[in-house]
Amino acid sequence: MSKKIRFGIIGCGLMGREFGSAVARWCHLTEEVAKPEIVGVCDRNTTATAWFTDNFDTVRYVTDDYKELLQKEDIDAIYCALPHNLHAKVYSDIIRAGKHLLGEKPFGIDFEANAEILKAIEENPDVIVRCASEFPFFPACQELIRWIKEDKFGKIIEVRAGFKHSSDMDLTKPINWKRMIEINGEYGCMGDLGIHTQHVPFHVGWTPKNVYAVLSNIATQRPDGKGGVVPCKTWDNATLVCDATDKKGNEFAMVFETKRMSPGSTDEWYIEVDGLDASAKFNSNDPNAFMYTQAVGKEQAWCRLNIGYKPQFKTITGGIFEFGFTDAILQMWCSFMKEVSGEEVAFGCFTPEETLLSHKLLTAALKSNKEKRVVVLDEVK
Ligand SMILES: NC(=O)c1ccc[n+]([C@@H]2O[C@H](COP(=O)([O-])OP(=O)(O)OC[C@H]3O[C@@H](n4cnc5c(N)ncnc54)[C@H](O)[C@@H]3O)[C@@H](O)[C@H]2O)c1
16 A cells, blocks of 8 residues: 555645545546545634545544644644745744645745745755646646657747636626735735746746736726725736746747736636747647647648647546546646655656745836836846
8 A cells, every 4th residue: 555644734725625635536546656644624714624524534633723733743744725925934834843845826925925935944954845836737738848858849939828817807706815915915916826837937947037027907996795895906917028048048038927807718827839940839728739830841830639638647547538627736746745755756846946936036027017127037135
């Protein structure tokens, strides 16, 4: 039988439950990998923890005080999915308690908060810490990543990555914590969606050097859900244009788009790579499709490969079937479990060093938008 790693969950909301669901169908994986076991749950909302106690007979500890879970010797690792204003304190405490951590983005509400978390990691080098991001685990995106690693694109012309939603275009949608600066952070949509767009580029060594940012606050007020209206100050849409370099120092253009007001988009995550030898793209709207170009004489034709269910980590599902969001979550978790077990993975979760680069980019983007100029990332310290 495979090894078990005992988990505590801090924050049992939308994402906490996704982890629970992945654990519940761990048998879906045929990969040799340690199994997560949920032994403790923490949330201040008892309905949220009740979902876990109702569905998992492994849960021994239920609390509204996360420090209680950190004191337990029979908890090896924590998944933490809390609002952004709590990341710095709670993530640092988890790491200092010697528990492995899969934390959620943006990994600190701002640059200073991220620095606090990174300091705790530096002081505890034996603890494995990663940031959640699941979309790159779609098989068609994995194929695109293989093309990058195999250098199939030749000289890169431009890379575009984005994550877009449209539900905020409904101006009657009440405000929630993800639209409040004090809880979500000044980054707004960039903090919420940015790391998802940066995962593939940063992981393959494509680094933004500078940024020109256009940020828009389109809905300046929202219903408060109690019959009133309150100001809504977070950025709804962001477009970041960067000069980037690859590992060999070649320069190219890189564009990141994070939008909550994108007509027609529902959880639309994409990456597009244009190169002189070939181009390719993946869009979660069409999750089975790996799109790539083939040269026809001096011209390029777009081809579509229906990739099927061919993920990085093996499962019971036949290769002819389709892959979805919850499958991507399971693959991300498998990757994290392998990394916690000291195994190398072909493509892993977002690393703490990458969260630092992310915070430099987003902090530079805020400055760029404010001062209406290109900001070099090295200016952010
Ligand atoms: N990976 C993804 O695709 C993805 C998607 C959505 C959100 N997220 C991230 O996950 C994190 C959580 O987001 P969510 O959508 O699950 O939020 P959520 O609001 O659904 O859940 C947060 C939970 O934290 C609990 N909580 C808040 N303050 C607490 C405290 N002081 N002590 C204990 N519990 C507390 C709330 O009661 C709630 O149940 C955020 O960092 C967010 O950016 C990631």
